[in-house]
Amino acid sequence: MQNFTFCNPTKILFGKGRIQDLAREIPAGQRVLVTYGGGSAQANGTLDEVRGALGHAQVAEFGGIEPNPSYETLMGAVKLARESGTEFLLAVGGGSVMDGTKFIAAAVPYAGEDPWDLVVRKAPVKAALPFGTVLTLPATGSEMNSGAVITRKSLGTKLPFGSPLLFPRFSVLDPCKTFTLPPRQIGNGVVDAFVHTLEQYLTYPADAPMQDEFSEGILRTLVRVGPKTLADPGDYDARAAFVWAATLALNGLIGAGVPQDWATHMIGHELTALHGLDHAQSLAVVLPSMLEERLEAKRAKLEQYARRVWGLDSASGAIEATRAFFESLGVRTRLKDYGVGAEAIPALLAALEAHGMTALGERRDVTLDVSRRVLERAL
């Protein structure tokens, strides 16, 4: 096991009716800015329930945070928060709203000229507004971690950022609030959580049996409950298991003390930025091809994954099972399924190079040449 530091102070309020406990978690008298996305939190009543739970607190609102939250949109919230003297942020939504709110939290007190420097120049986050979340879409794990991914539309750029100051103070996880999600978002969410887990697990053996066991437990749970919760959105127990698995997939625990990969994510980000694939679609396209391309380097863990997650005895069988699992969830795994052809590859590689993504993976040996072969396999 590698040395590690682990600290995750986010308070999880899990279960039915937990929005009612919101008000107790926000210091009395603070000016709150509620952030949300498109119309769904409004349409399905979650936003009204949040407003009711906040009672007589001083509440402003900022809606319209889009999937792949953009600097351009978020700076509007930063302006509003500064002008209104916001003291606490409350994100109501999925990964995009939560990620966007992390950027707002860091940007509001940022003393430099342009908060974009927090993302592109990794300017240190020296202060952040406190914030909580009300989860409406299980997928990204943003509800219990300190990272975010922010897009700058004008540059076609999608980049990760984060800080230990950006853990949510609390997150409300009520599975019932996700019942009205369309199948596409549930399928995407299962793939997202699955790939998060694989990025931290499917590397090389590191004498970390607890981390392996926990990762395999998340993967098996997603394989079991993913199709079930897609088929029957109102099955509370299946949805609750999925919600909790997705949170545990990226809260720092399974990745502590082990090598991590993330090459699939970095290539996927460029597919989203340049071709508009959903985040999970980009992962479903890149991951199986990445595993095929790196089969020898990952053989030991791939064979463990095959045995323990799929009950199979071959690495290539496990890769095929993974691809079939994604397809069974309605998430297509080929570039052509999204209308992207071989002619797109040079620009994707140029974007990777421009973003410094030229030595990816747990051994930093995923060069641009390897990424090219991965994309060619994915056609």
Added chain:
Amino acid sequence: MQNFTFCNPTKILFGKGRIQDLAREIPAGQRVLVTYGGGSAQANGTLDEVRGALGHAQVAEFGGIEPNPSYETLMGAVKLARESGTEFLLAVGGGSVMDGTKFIAAAVPYAGEDPWDLVVRKAPVKAALPFGTVLTLPATGSEMNSGAVITRKSLGTKLPFGSPLLFPRFSVLDPCKTFTLPPRQIGNGVVDAFVHTLEQYLTYPADAPMQDEFSEGILRTLVRVGPKTLADPGDYDARAAFVWAATLALNGLIGAGVPQDWATHMIGHELTALHGLDHAQSLAVVLPSMLEERLEAKRAKLEQYARRVWGLDSASGAIEATRAFFESLGVRTRLKDYGVGAEAIPALLAALEAHGMTALGERRDVTLDVSRRVLERAL
């Protein structure tokens, strides 16, 4: 899955050489009281390493905290901390030193007449000194939870207490600092962590697949690495896996959202208080008999435990495997192994009754009569 609230803010510093990072975790200029147990932390050099890492901080020390830390001893530390204006406590030791330090942390600022009321009357902990830990004995999980068990020798009483204010601010887990432990303490530690996990897992099915998977992962890891780390104390990877498994066994995560048992612990506490068994010895005696006695009530989970942890197909087989596992670690599982006979049972039951332990277990159906049958089976 049941509704739950989960929050664990303890920062874990895991791995070789992490004592060197201590000083950064304690606010500069604070008066520190280092607490420890018998001579082993001194003899094996850990205490000197801690002193060195603290550098020029104002440090007082309180040693002599015994196994099953007693109110009588701990009140000496409370007096010293009050007189010396202690601002931060640092526990260097195993579960007893860490538990004792939690009592000291709560007792120092306690405004009532006698801090024993925190334990016996469950007087609310309204404030606590901040504290960190340096782990020297993997077993109890106290390094990453907010609970403690305190003994009052003069009354022959051993009782749990805790508060959300009693999480360590940080815990240093360097597996190397446990290499010099005698086999008895390693065997005990594996049993302790194993039974902690079973108390949270082996109840009735609760549609909580993630919690089941994580619990089973801890149990399988202890089955695999327990004998290995006992046989070869200097095997870093095996010891590291054991240390991390023991911490994860009782940090609140696997118990969130599921029913919990703890009947074995409550009966075990009386055995320790009245007959001086080590904590783990008391659990090794009570647990297999408890499972035999409650086989029907626990059948569904016992069969799952049999399949997934032992690769067996019967509940009774899993119970026998559990007993054999404890014995293989050098921890005996019969009362007679400790010189305790049938004549001791009435006093043990009287103690349970005096402490209100008359309806234990996940369904509160472990009456005194059931406890009597469990003890009779354990003879």
